[in-house]
Amino acid sequence: MYVDTHLPAYHIYRDSDLEGAMEFLDRTDMGEGSEASRPKLTLSMVMKNESERYLRRVLxxxxxxxxxxxxxxxxSTDNSAEVCLEVLKGMPVRIIRNDISKFSNEIELxxxxWKETVKSNPEWILNLDADEVFENRFKEEVRQLISDQEVDVYCFRLYDFWNETHYREDEHWCAHQYYRPFLVRYREGFECKxxxxxxxxxxxxxxxxxxxHKLSDIRLKHLGWVKKEDRMAKFKRYRELDPDGTYGSTEQYQSxxxxxxxxxRFEE
Structure with missing residues (x-):
């Protein structure tokens, strides 16, 4: 007798047991390792005028x-929303449009x-900006990460790229030395502070x-500083929104x- 131990056994002792065999097979097809049983992973993203930058590449x-x-x-005043719908065609995508940007008061945004994301009843939330992409290992390991029942929050290091191949590292640019949460299991009833x-x-x-929570050695690449024009735009925005360095560092802004x-050089 051969038994496939990857699936639970279904015992047939009499002809009447045959009637339940197909129903059993349907249930086990939805079992461990199947698309239907794996935890749902929801992308949560904020964007503004990203269609000509890294949005398509990230998605x-x-x-x-x-x-x-x-x-x-x-x-956004460009076609960022249309790019999202095009690239993510075939999966549920909900886009909430702000007529006026809320980024000047980021906490409100x-x-x-968070409020809009949890409306979808997510299991896991991946919070990425439109200019962030993981190194290749993440794609291979993410399903294993979110299958761990002992972990609710994964933290990663974010590397600020100054060109396509190199990240910046000095006294003002060392974010990659610290771990920050990007991947979170949604726990209904968790009270946010x-x-x-x-x-x-x-x-x-x-x-x-x-x-x-747990620290992951998989790295996240931040491409938002790669182009000089983007750096200048960020510099002007920080100087406008936080001129005295109340919430950040004027030295870093100036740097x-x-x-x-x-x-x-970033080596994968």
Missing amino acids: EEIRDYIDEAVIIDDG RKMQ WNDRPQHCGRFAENIFELP ILDENPNLV
Whole structure:
């Protein structure tokens, strides 16, 4: 007798047992390892005027492992929303459009992002910006990560790229030395306590670490600093929204203009 031990046994002792065989097979087809049984992974993203930057590249990379997307279009005047619908065609995508950008008060935007994302009844939430992409290992390992019943929050290091191959590393640019949450299991009833700051408030509630968490050595690439014109736009925005460095660092803002920063090649 041969028994496939990857599936539970269905015992047939009499002809009447045959009637339930197909129903049993349908149930086991939905079992461990199947598409239907794996935890649902929801992309949560905030974007504004990203169609000509990295949006398409990011979405094409992550569409292979997400199941749905909830995207806040924060006052775009380009076709960013249409790019999302095109690249993510075939999966549920909900786009919430802000006629006027809320980014000048980021905490309001992040609270909105969380509220809209949990409306989809997610199991896991992957919070990425439109200029962030994981190294290749993430695609291969993400399903294993979110199948771990002992972990609710995964933290990763974010590398600020200054060109397509190198990230910046100096006293002002060392974000990659710290771990931040990007992948979170949604726990219904979890009471968020937000860091109520208009800038640099964090993407998740500041008490997210009350949930079981783990550090991952998979790295996240931030492409938003790669182009000089993008760096200048960010410099002007930070100087306008936080001129005294109340929520960040004026020294770091000024260092954006450095002509010869220390760059390190990113090796996968």
